[in-house]
Amino acid sequence: MNGLSGVRYFLGFFAAPDGARFFDRVRLSPAGEAWTGEGLRLISGRSEPERYSITGVSRDGGFVLDLAHDGCHERLTLSAETPDVEACFLGSLVRTGDDTALAYVLEEAPAVRLDPSPTHGWGTVAVATVAKGSEMLVIRGPIGDTQTPYSFRTADDRHVEPTGYGHFVNHACEPSCEIVYRPDGRPALRARRALEPGEEITFDYTATEGELAGSFACLCPAERHKV
Numbered sequence: 001m002n003g004l005s006g007v008r009y010f011l012g013f014f015a016a017p018d019g020a021r022f023f024d025r026v027r028l029s030p031a032g033e034a035w036t037g038e039g040l041r042l043i044s045g046r047s048e049p050e051r052y053s054i055t056g057v058s059r060d061g062g063f064v065l066d067l068a069h070d071g072c073h074e075r076l077t078l079s080a081e082t083p084d085v086e087a088c089f090l091g092s093l094v095r096t097g098d099d100t101a102l103a104y105v106l107e108e109a110p111a112v113r114l115d116p117s118p119t120h121g122w123g124t125v126a127v128a129t130v131a132k133g134s135e136m137l138v139i140r141g142p143i144g145d146t147q148t149p150y151s152f153r154t155a156d157d158r159h160v161e162p163t164g165y166g167h168f169v170n171h172a173c174e175p176s177c178e179i180v181y182r183p184d185g186r187p188a189l190r191a192r193r194a195l196e197p198g199e200e201i202t203f204d205y206t207a208t209e210g211e212l213a214g215s216f217a218c219l220c221p222a223e224r225h226k227v
């Protein structure tokens with residue numbers, strides 16, 4: 001980990017006990033010994049995000065962050081050690097009046113952010129102008145033998161279930177990115193051309209996935225579709 005200085009952007013990902021999935025897009029700025037920031041909570045199946053403010057301190061190389069929603073308070077405790085999911089921070093989120101501590105992954109993602117996609121639901125877009133060949137996103141998460149509509153295939157019967165931004169990458173038939181494999185076998189998305197800020201990060205699911213776990217009629221901007 002780098003030192004805890006400078007503005008930091010994160011994506012948080014957690015699942016509630018009832019299975020509902022939430023994603024927090026967090027921006028944190030150093031304020032002396034403390035941190036302040038703002039967040040957007042994206043709830044699967046709901047188009048309007050919830051906004052909240054954040055205050056916090058860094059502790060033992062991690063963070064303790066207080067999330068203030070309308071009339072509701074949550075505390076997020078994050079450590080820098082995440083050997084199981086290889087994300088930058090792993091923590092737990094505790095809600096006031098709710099003893100359940102939810103597993104929570106925060107990834108630093110300098111190259112992409114989440115935006116509503118003109119193709120489908122939420123998508124990932126480039127934060128800044130990038131050159132052709134730039135690595136946009138490493139697909140992080142547990143590797144297993146289950147293929148899902150979100151997973152990335154790494155080998156025969158091996159699939160990464162993304163815990164962060166990788167969860168939101170849409171398919172396109174003429175995609176902006178392609179999959180490359182890092183030396184440790186982890187997939188990453190690399191720009192196939194120069195990209196402008198706000199351009200969607202997409203790849204061709206058919207290039208790696210074989211039969212898709214969830215079929216859909218492609219709504220990408222291409223004239224001819226592969227799926």
Ligand SMILES: C[S@@+](CC[C@H](N)C(=O)[O-])C[C@H]1O[C@@H](n2cnc3c(N)ncnc32)[C@H](O)[C@@H]1O
Binds near residue numbers: 123171214220
């Ligand atoms: C990994 S998710 C992508 C994130 C998704 N947009 C979301 O908001 O959760 C994959 C699913 O998104 C939808 N999807 C992805 N690319 C699409 C496309 N080109 N056309 C239509 N639906 C697409 C399909 O339902 C697919 O199973």
Ligand SMILES: [Zn+2]
Binds near residue numbers: 172218220226227
């Ligand atoms: Zn298409």
